[in-house]
Amino acid sequence: MNKKDPGSLARFVLRVEFIPYIVFTIIGIAVLYVVGSIAVNAFHNGSLIPPPTKLNRYDCSAPSGNFSIMYLHGTDRVQIKSSSGSLDGTVSQNQFDWQGFATDRNVLGFAPPKEIVFEDSKSLHVSGPDLVNVVCNNTVAATSQRRDIAP
Numbered sequence: 001m002n003k004k005d006p007g008s009l010a011r012f013v014l015r016v017e018f019i020p021y022i023v024f025t026i027i028g029i030a031v032l033y034v035v036g037s038i039a040v041n042a043f044h045n046g047s048l049i050p051p052p053t054k055l056n057r058y059d060c061s062a063p064s065g066n067f068s069i070m071y072l073h074g075t076d077r078v079q080i081k082s083s084s085g086s087l088d089g090t091v092s093q094n095q096f097d098w099q100g101f102a103t104d105r106n107v108l109g110f111a112p113p114k115e116i117v118f119e120d121s122k123s124l125h126v127s128g129p130d131l132v133n134v135v136c137n138n139t140v141a142a143t144s145q146r147r148d149i150a151p
Helices: 006-013 016-045
Strands: 056-062 065-071 077-082 086-092 095-097 115-119 123-127 134-137
Touching (some): 056 123, 065 123, 095 115
Antiparallel strands (some): 056 065, 056 134, 086 095, 115 123
16 A cells, blocks of 8 residues: 555545544534624623613503503513502513502502503503503604613
């Protein structure tokens, strides 16, 4: 066998002992890509945690008084504010959960809404014990959801 045989290199690379080196190299490149993309996103956001999103404000007018609902479609957080007080809650499948204050009229001056009847980017229709299909309008112009990071 000649040392300059062109097939000897191919036989060396395709040997069974050489396959783990190829597999580990591919896995290593994939790991470096993932870690690198996390580092780039962390540098871009200013931290490893993504910036919080701002809730949209919907102003509502009801017979029981004016109030505001802070809500963003796709999130599970919601907040309602009236002249008497405010409540924090969660939303699941268009149903509000006010953590035990669902029928309490002392906090807001009325019972908070129970469900979202309709929503889009400009209006929110809510309904509850003291509210029947109340329309809430988003009066704030659309702004960027990203926060500025000061150097």
